[in-house]
Amino acid sequence: MDSQDIFGLLDKVRAEKPLIHHITNYVTVNDCANITICAGASPVMAHYPDDAEEMAAIAGALVLNIGTLSPELVDAMIIAGKRANETGVPVILDPVGAGATKIRTESTFKILKEVRISVIKGNAGEISVIAGTGGVVRGVDSGGISGEPLKAAEACSDLTGATVLMTGPTDIVTDGRRSYSVSNGHPMMGSLSGTGCMAASLCGSFAPVADDLLISSLAAAVTFGIAGEIAGSSCRGPYSFRTELFDTLFRMKRETIERYADFRTI
Numbered sequence: 001m002d003s004q005d006i007f008g009l010l011d012k013v014r015a016e017k018p019l020i021h022h023i024t025n026y027v028t029v030n031d032c033a034n035i036t037i038c039a040g041a042s043p044v045m046a047h048y049p050d051d052a053e054e055m056a057a058i059a060g061a062l063v064l065n066i067g068t069l070s071p072e073l074v075d076a077m078i079i080a081g082k083r084a085n086e087t088g089v090p091v092i093l094d095p096v097g098a099g100a101t102k103i104r105t106e107s108t109f110k111i112l113k114e115v116r117i118s119v120i121k122g123n124a125g126e127i128s129v130i131a132g133t134g135g136v137v138r139g140v141d142s143g144g145i146s147g148e149p150l151k152a153a154e155a156c157s158d159l160t161g162a163t164v165l166m167t168g169p170t171d172i173v174t175d176g177r178r179s180y181s182v183s184n185g186h187p188m189m190g191s192l193s194g195t196g197c198m199a200a201s202l203c204g205s206f207a208p209v210a211d212d213l214l215i216s217s218l219a220a221a222v223t224f225g226i227a228g229e230i231a232g233s234s235c236r237g238p239y240s241f242r243t244e245l246f247d248t249l250f251r252m253k254r255e256t257i258e259r260y261a262d263f264r265t266i
């Protein structure tokens, strides 16, 4: 299976079942664990520093999510992130609420300073705050940005050296040189807490099975967006959507991804 073949990466995750270590928030932790399982990977949530340091070294990827941060949790993220860097484990950062409060912004930049981040997955406001191009974050939601989304995503990638997945009605994936827009998804995804966190979990699940983090992040965004589209077409509201979202991803086949994928270079 070609690891540059975005339509085949979901099956590669299922075949290789990578261990995806999360240090994350208590709001969406269970959904992140289960979306990881639905993609075929194996989640572990471990934040006690000694546990996190050892777990990060043997993981396929490490996902850091500051949604319900504390000083101890940020310290654990840095310990685990440094260990992941030593052992070549890709680190995905979801800077939840960066820009909404001083401590979230400061903690994001502290992690970026101490840990080599492979992929940053955030909404438009969060990514724009990191890029310094101007954005508003209200709580954990994007409240709008100044200028073009692509410019903000590219600036974030240039500043941090990370591949960036900027989520929204249209997702943008960029490494600063190559950029894609992804039109897959459904408005109901914006009405369910955790879909951004779950997108980061899927970036983590796909990262170990591809040689190129831009391709793995693109595949994660497209695959998740298609699951959202199909689930959104048959749901009655956010909670029936949530059930359909998990079950659709769990059952998803290559030919469905090939049929529904809607992305282009930009």
Ligand SMILES: Nc1ncnc2c1ncn2[C@@H]1O[C@H](COP(=O)(O)OP(=O)(O)O)[C@@H](O)[C@H]1O
Binding pocket: 122, 123, 124, 140, 141, 142, 167, 168, 169, 170, 171, 184, 185, 186, 187, 188, 189, 190, 194, 195, 196, 197, 199, 224, 225
């Ligand atoms: N209006 C929308 N239409 C299609 N997809 C959406 C929409 N809003 C959010 N999404 C999808 O939902 C997920 C979460 O995106 P977003 O709401 O930007 O993140 P967060 O929840 O972190 O703020 C992403 O996969 C994104 O593509």
Ligand SMILES: Cc1ncsc1CCOP(=O)(O)O
Binding pocket: 025, 027, 028, 066, 067, 068, 096, 140, 192, 193, 194, 195, 196, 197, 198
């Ligand atoms: C509501 C909330 N508060 C702290 S973390 C969290 C969940 C955020 O999830 P997402 O970023 O996927 O919307």
Ligand SMILES: [Mg+2]
Binding pocket: 096, 097, 122, 123, 140, 196, 197
């Ligand atoms: Mg989010």
